[in-house]
Amino acid sequence: MSDNVQLIPGNSLITATPEEGRMLAIKMSRLIIKATQPDAAIREKLRPVYAEDPAMLIAIGQTVAIEFATIAAANKYWVK
Amino acid sequence: MSDNVQLIPGNSLITATPEEGRMLAIKMSRLIIKATQPDAAIREKLRPVYAEDPAMLIAIGQTVAIEFATIAAANKYWVK
Amino acid sequence: MSDNVQLIPGNSLITATPEEGRMLAIKMSRLIIKATQPDAAIREKLRPVYAEDPAMLIAIGQTVAIEFATIAAANKYWVK
Amino acid sequence: MSDNVQLIPGNSLITATPEEGRMLAIKMSRLIIKATQPDAAIREKLRPVYAEDPAMLIAIGQTVAIEFATIAAANKYWVK
Amino acid sequence: MSDNVQLIPGNSLITATPEEGRMLAIKMSRLIIKATQPDAAIREKLRPVYAEDPAMLIAIGQTVAIEFATIAAANKYWVK
Amino acid sequence: MSDNVQLIPGNSLITATPEEGRMLAIKMSRLIIKATQPDAAIREKLRPVYAEDPAMLIAIGQTVAIEFATIAAANKYWVK
Numbered sequence: 001m002s003d004n005v006q007l008i009p010g011n012s013l014i015t016a017t018p019e020e021g022r023m024l025a026i027k028m029s030r031l032i033i034k035a036t037q038p039d040a041a042i043r044e045k046l047r048p049v050y051a052e053d054p055a056m057l058i059a060i061g062q063t064v065a066i067e068f069a070t071i072a073a074a075n076k077y078w079v080k
Numbered sequence: 081m082s083d084n085v086q087l088i089p090g091n092s093l094i095t096a097t098p099e100e101g102r103m104l105a106i107k108m109s110r111l112i113i114k115a116t117q118p119d120a121a122i123r124e125k126l127r128p129v130y131a132e133d134p135a136m137l138i139a140i141g142q143t144v145a146i147e148f149a150t151i152a153a154a155n156k157y158w159v160k
Numbered sequence: 161m162s163d164n165v166q167l168i169p170g171n172s173l174i175t176a177t178p179e180e181g182r183m184l185a186i187k188m189s190r191l192i193i194k195a196t197q198p199d200a201a202i203r204e205k206l207r208p209v210y211a212e213d214p215a216m217l218i219a220i221g222q223t224v225a226i227e228f229a230t231i232a233a234a235n236k237y238w239v240k
Numbered sequence: 241m242s243d244n245v246q247l248i249p250g251n252s253l254i255t256a257t258p259e260e261g262r263m264l265a266i267k268m269s270r271l272i273i274k275a276t277q278p279d280a281a282i283r284e285k286l287r288p289v290y291a292e293d294p295a296m297l298i299a300i301g302q303t304v305a306i307e308f309a310t311i312a313a314a315n316k317y318w319v320k
Numbered sequence: 321m322s323d324n325v326q327l328i329p330g331n332s333l334i335t336a337t338p339e340e341g342r343m344l345a346i347k348m349s350r351l352i353i354k355a356t357q358p359d360a361a362i363r364e365k366l367r368p369v370y371a372e373d374p375a376m377l378i379a380i381g382q383t384v385a386i387e388f389a390t391i392a393a394a395n396k397y398w399v400k
Numbered sequence: 401m402s403d404n405v406q407l408i409p410g411n412s413l414i415t416a417t418p419e420e421g422r423m424l425a426i427k428m429s430r431l432i433i434k435a436t437q438p439d440a441a442i443r444e445k446l447r448p449v450y451a452e453d454p455a456m457l458i459a460i461g462q463t464v465a466i467e468f469a470t471i472a473a474a475n476k477y478w479v480k
């Protein structure tokens with residue numbers, strides 16, 4: 001892990017809207033991959049592999065869904 | 081990620097019924113794939129691959145189940 | 161997705177008993193696959209593939225377990 | 241799915257102890273496989289396949305863990 | 321399943337510390353595999369397979385994470 | 401499992417910030433792999449395998465997401 005990677009932009013799970021919560025979930029899941037594989041050149045090489053592989057795209061969707069569950073709970077589902 | 085993709089239709093997790101919550105879960109899981117692979121032509125090419133692969137269909141089902149868990153909690157399970 | 165598929169029979173997560181909740185979890189997980197692959201002939205062709213593949217049977221079990229967690233919470237675990 | 245399969249022994253998630261809750265989780269996960277593949281002869285044939293495949297054994301463990309999470313919550317973690 | 325396997329050491333999810341909770345999660349996940357494959361000789365044969373396979377090591381990590389979530393909730397996260 | 405591995409640094413799930421919670425999630429997921437494969441030389445050999453395999457990187461992301469869900473709940477999502 002590179003200690004230099006910021007893992008949660010803004011260092012907060014709180015967002016103004018569900019849409020922003022969803023964007024945060026995507027970013028957080030990508031930053032874990034960045035922390036595990038800090039070499040940008042290798043990550044660039046892997047991108048077309050997963051982006052054209054339906055099983056990997058589905059797995060990315062599962063990961064984002066799990067991250068989003070946490071963010072949504074933190075925001076009490078954005079219900080007022 | 082394409083910044084132009086809307087990730088949650090209506091920008092809300094609240095739905096009138098469980099059925100609509102389920103439809104939202106399906107849409108949200110698809111929009112993550114769209115955000116990860118913004119090229120519609122490639123997505124079209126991948127569709128028959130996963131739609132005829134039982135393991136991938138099951139994995140899609142898992143993803144929707146996870147998304148739905150969050151939506152159902154947000155709606156307090158639609159119990160009055 | 162076919163818009164004609166009903167995704168939650170009865171449009172409710174509430175069931176009289178845990179057993180019925182379990183049956184609902186199975187149905188809900190199957191209806192997602194039906195929504196993703198609306199062609200009944202293709203689904204019929206896939207059935208013997210997953211029904212004789214232990215890894216896929218286990219994955220189906222995981223999906224049902226996740227759906228059931230939501231249904232059980234909705235029913236407050238059927239505890240009186 | 242065979243309609244004759246009982247999916248939850250005793251039709252209750254409540255158990256006297258964590259150990260019994262764990263046994264229920266194992267049974268519930270197996271009954272989903274039985275409901276999906278009702279042919280006992282085929283299930284017998286599959287048993288040695290998954291029982292000697294470490295990846296499948298791990299996946300079974302994941303499924304039981306998910307079932308157990310629901311049972312443990314139903315029993316308020318057996319804390320008095 | 322061997323009925324002789326104890327599935328939860330001490331028959332309780334309560335531990336003194338997070339570290340002990342983590343150890344319990346590891347033990348509980350292993351005991352499911354022991355219950356599914358009671359033959360110690362076969363389990364010994366499988367050990368080097370998963371212990372040198374990164375995908376399986378990651379899957380073991382996922383299983384322990386799920387078990388630990390339940391244990392942590394049971395212990396109210398060890399917060400006083 | 402090596403009994404010498406510390407599984408949770410500091411023996412606490414409580415962190416000052418979400419960013420630190422995320423770092424703890426990464427560490428906890430790695431320590432499970434260390435406990436399962438205590439031989440550092442073998443772990444070193446496996447590192448380039450998973451770090452250049454997109455499916456494994458995604459699976460690592462899923463594991464961290466599950467660990468983080470528990471840590472975030474323990475910290476009440478760092479909301480004051």
